[in-house]
Amino acid sequence: MPIVAAYAAPSEGAPLVSTTIERREPGPLDVVIDIAFAGICHSDIHTVQGDWGPQHYPLAPGHEIAGTVAAIGSDVTRFAIGDRVGVGCLVNSCGECAACARGEEQYCTGGAVGTYGATDRDGTITQGGYSRQVVVTEAFVLRIPDAIPLDRAAPLLCAGITTYSPLRHWKVGPGTRVAVVGLGGLGHMAVQLAHALGAEVTVLSQSLRKKDEGLLLGADRYLATSDPETFSENKSAFDLILNTVSAPLPLDAYLGTLDTNGTLVSVGAPPEPLSYHASLLIGRRRSLAGSAIGGIAETQEMLDFCAEHGIAAEIELIDASAINQAYDRVLASDVRFRFVIDVATI
Ligand code: NAP
Ligand code: ZN
Secondary structure (H helix, E strand, C coil): EEEEEEEEEECCCCCEEEEECCCCCCCCCEEEEEEEECCHHHHHHHHHHCCCCCCCCCHHHHCEEEEEEEEEECCHHHHHHEEEEEEEEEECCCCCCCCCCCCCCHCCCCCEEECCCCCCCCEEECCCEEECCEEEEEEHHCCCCCCCCCCHHHHHCCCHHHHHHHHHHCCCCCCEEEEEEECCCCHHHHHHHHHHCEEEEEEEECCCCCHHHHHCCCCEHHHHHHHHHHCCCCCEEEEEECCCCCCCCCCHHCCCEEEEHHHHHECCCCCCCCCCCCCHHHHHCCCCECCCCHHHHHHHHHHHHHHHHHHCCEEEECCCHHHHHHHHHHHHHCCCCCCEEHHHHH
């Protein structure tokens, strides 16, 4: 078993520490990736804090992985040594259910395998991208276009696809009025992607602190949710609201800003339940929805779309020794807009 350096949480809620993890011996269909960069997603923090239930420890998080191919198995056809590649939130799925057949492996009913903290098909527990190397079956490896620097590409593998997929599913295009709630890692990708799709984009942020950056990312309007007038002056103003907030929101206020037939999609996944008054849905035939990451084919489509439109994540590159401070800053909404670990420092 190859042993690789990693950063992992030794137990629930504990700070991450330098350690080693085991990777499987590469099989015929496996790609061995030298990881160069790994993004820090708020999901990593939810997971190691136990927000989403008990985990196996030690746990190395990280599902925004960018690097280069170090070796390939004998049956690998799509990748060669040295290729620029990425891995997102999934490393396997059943390949046989209706969702897999549709290319929506994220909704696999036969057992999708998450990049970390999941039981792999060989019974081992997966470990994520805060590590020097990963071994992934080629069907779950993405190609990173040359136009996107690897460090700024890493966050696309989760934050990018998680926002691209609902924007495409709800057919956002020229003239669609989109509100993005929360300008963090996911939110700043949502703004760039919705703008590139031709939408009219409004950011709903807790304050106006990041207004200049939000407008530069492509937002047409930037409003503070701490100001009650934001809600009273924007009744029925949006067709689609993309909620990227990691904490519970007072949904009724947001639902009131949706036009007739509008949809509020939550991609933010707080541990606490959300509640709303049914009348706010009924009175304007509004919908409340959720969306999970995206399938492999759509993730490749998103990467190619970003390359074509000059889109990438805005990042703060950190050494591995700063991971725990970065977690504290993400929890304090003090991130512009994604922390990315320089994996050479692990
Ligand atoms: P993030 O970088 O921390 O961004 C979340 C943003 O939400 C913050 O920057 C902040 O923006 C806003 N916010 C935070 N606390 C708030 C509060 N109490 N009230 C109102 N707004 C608040 O996190 P992220 O990495 O983008 O992830 C966001 C959420 O999406 C997490 O729950 C994560 O687990 C989830 N997620 C889901 C999927 C999926 O497949 N559905 C995939 C990835 C992540 P402002 O400062 O602008 O207000
Ligand atoms: Zn993520």
